[in-house]
Amino acid sequence: MTDPVPAPSVADRTGPVLVVDFGAQYAQLIARRVREAHVYSEIVPHTISPTELAERRPAGVILSGGPKSVHVEGAPEIDPGVYDLGIPVLGICYGAQLVAQQLGGTVANTGIGEYGRTELTVADRGVLFGSTMPDTQQVWMSHFDSISVAPEGFTVTASTNQTPVAAMEHVERRVHAVQFHPEVVHTPHGQQVLEHFLYDVCDAPPAWTMGSVIDAQVELIREQVGDARVICALSGGVDSAVAAALVHKAIGHQLTCVFVDTGLMRLGEGDQVVETFQKHQRIELIHVRAADEYFAKLSGVLDPEDKRKAIGELFIRIFEKTAGGIEDAAFLVQGTLYPDVIESGTATAAKIKSHHNVGGLPEDMQFELVEPLRSLFKDEVRKVGTELGLPDEIVWRQPFPGPGLGVRIIGEVTPEKVDLLQRADAIVREEIRSAGLEREIWQAFAVLPDIRSVGVMGDERTYGYPVIIRAVTSEDAMTADWARLPYDLLERMSNRIINEVDGINRVAYDVTSKPPGTIEWE
Ligand code: XMP
Numbered sequence: 318m319t320d321p322v323p324a325p326s327v328a329d330r331t332g333p334v335l336v337v338d339f340g341a342q343y344a345q346l347i348a349r350r351v352r353e354a355h356v357y358s359e360i361v362p363h364t365i366s367p368t369e370l371a372e373r374r375p376a377g378v379i380l381s382g383g384p385k386s387v388h389v390e391g392a393p394e395i396d397p398g399v400y401d402l403g404i405p406v407l408g409i410c411y412g413a414q415l416v417a418q419q420l421g422g423t424v425a426n427t428g429i430g431e432y433g434r435t436e437l438t439v440a441d442r443g444v445l446f447g448s449t450m451p452d453t454q455q456v457w458m459s460h461f462d463s464i465s466v467a468p469e470g471f472t473v474t475a476s477t478n479q480t481p482v483a484a485m486e487h488v489e490r491r492v493h494a495v496q497f498h499p500e501v502v503h504t505p506h507g508q509q510v511l512e513h514f515l516y517d518v519c520d521a522p523p524a525w526t527m528g529s530v531i532d533a534q535v536e537l538i539r540e541q542v543g544d545a546r547v548i549c550a551l552s553g554g555v556d557s558a559v560a561a562a563l564v565h566k567a568i569g570h571q572l573t574c575v576f577v578d579t580g581l582m583r584l585g586e587g588d589q590v591v592e593t594f595q596k597h598q599r600i601e602l603i604h605v606r607a608a609d610e611y612f613a614k615l616s617g618v619l620d621p622e623d624k625r626k627a628i629g630e631l632f633i634r635i636f637e638k639t640a641g642g643i644e645d646a647a648f649l650v651q652g653t654l655y656p657d658v659i660e661s662g663t664a665t666a667a668k669i670k671s672h673h674n675v676g677g678l679p680e681d682m683q684f685e686l687v688e689p690l691r692s693l694f695k696d697e698v699r700k701v702g703t704e705l706g707l708p709d710e711i712v713w714r715q716p717f718p719g720p721g722l723g724v725r726i727i728g729e730v731t732p733e734k735v736d737l738l739q740r741a742d743a744i745v746r747e748e749i750r751s752a753g754l755e756r757e758i759w760q761a762f763a764v765l766p767d768i769r770s771v772g773v774m775g776d777e778r779t780y781g782y783p784v785i786i787r788a789v790t791s792e793d794a795m796t797a798d799w800a801r802l803p804y805d806l807l808e809r810m811s812n813r814i815i816n817e818v819d820g821i822n823r824v825a826y827d828v829t830s831k832p833p834g835t836i837e838w839e
Pocket of ligand 1: 716717718719720760794831834835836837838
C-alpha cells in the first residue's frame, strides 16, 4: 500500500455512495440500506476503474459480498488503485476479504466457515461501532474463508470464536472492513454500523429524501425536455402513474397522458384513473374508450398467446393513432425502475439519452425517453407517489398484467364474462383490504375459467361459472407462494361472491406456488 494521498474534501465527494457489485444479490440490499439512511447510493460493476470511480466523486465506496472465494481463480476483483484515491471504503464479507488480500493481509481457507447468527465481540469500538453499541452483539455471517491476519496499519476492532478478524479499520486511510453482513435484518445493529460509516467516515449528510429526489428530478426533466411536448401512456399502474405525476410537476401542460381504456381493467379502475389524473392532478389526459374495439378483436380468440398478442397489437395501434394526433410530441415518459436498469446491465450508462424504440412501438415512432424513476426502487417510487399527492389506491396498487382481465378469463373474452369477473374480483380485493392484508399479499384476484358446474340455490338448480381465487405472497414475482389466507376470510369471499354475483355458483382457491405454476392463469 502506498502512502495515503490527501483525501478529497467532502465538497469534492458530492456524488453517491457507490456499491461495488461482486455478483450476488447483496449489492442491491446494501444500496437500499444506504438509501434508508438518507444517503443516495448506486450500484457499479467491479470492473469499474479507479479513474471512472473517482469521476463519479463518490461520498464513499462499499465493496459488497459475493458468492466466490478470493482464492478461486477468476474471482471478481476491483482495481486496488481504489484504496489510494482517499475515498472512504467499506468492505463487507467478500469485500472485506478482498480488502485484506489486496492490502497485504492474509485470507485463510481454515476449513471452518460461519453461517447464520454469530456472536461478535467488539474489542475496539473504532469508528464503526460507535459508543452506544453493546460489546457483544449478534451478527449474520455467511463465509467460508476468514481473514486471519489484518494488513499492516489496520486495527482489528472485532472478532468471533471462529474469525480473529471480524472487523478492522485503518482510520487515516478511511478503509474499513466487516466480515459480517450489516445490511441484513439478522444483524440487529447492522444499520448503525452502516450509518457510522456513512456519517462519520464518509461525512455524508442524511439529506437524500423523497422531497430531494422530486426536486432533483424536476430540474433534470426541465433540462432534458426544454419546451417540447411530452407524452405518457398511463396504465393505472403505480410506475406510470408516479412517472406521469413527476413529469407533470416539472413541465405542467407540456405533458399529455394517453389512457387507453381497454375495458379489461378491474372494476371502476378506468374511472379512477381519469378521476385521479384529470380532476385531481389536473393533467391533460386523452381518455380513449376502446372496450368495443377490444371485444371485437378478441371475439373467437381462445389461445392465451393469441390473446396477449391481439391485446398488445391493438394497444400499439390505438396509442400510435392517438399520439400521432399530438403535434410535436418528441418525448415519451417511461416508468423504468432501478432494478430494470441494474438487470439490463446499464447502470453506469444511466445518463445516456436513449433514442430508441420502446415497448414494441413501431419503428417509425421515434421518441426520446424521459425516465424519472430509473434510479429508484419500487418502495421509493411509492413514497414519491405519496409525496406528489397520489391516492393510496394508486400508490399501493398491486401489479396488474398489461393484458388485464383478458388473461384471467380462460377461453373467449366477452363483455358478460368481464362483468362477472370484475364483480367477483372486486369482492376478493375488498375482503383482503378489510382483513388488513393488502400490503402483505403480493397479488390477490379472481380468475374465471371456461367451465360451468351444477349447484343448488334456494331449491333451484343452478348451472353457473366457478370463480378461482388466486392470492400469492412474493418478493419480486419471480417466485411466489400461495397465501395462507384464513379460512373465515375465504368463507366470507366465497359467500359474498356467490350471493352478490349472479352467474357464479362455486368458488375455489388456488393452492399452487410459482414454480410450478405462474401467478397469472394465462
Ligand atoms: P406470471 O403469471 O408470469 O406473472 O407469474 C408474474 C408477474 O407479472 C405480471 N404479468 C404481467 N405484467 N404484462 C405485465 O405488465 C404482462 O403481460 C404480464 N403478465 C403477467 C403478473 O401479474 C405477475 O405480477
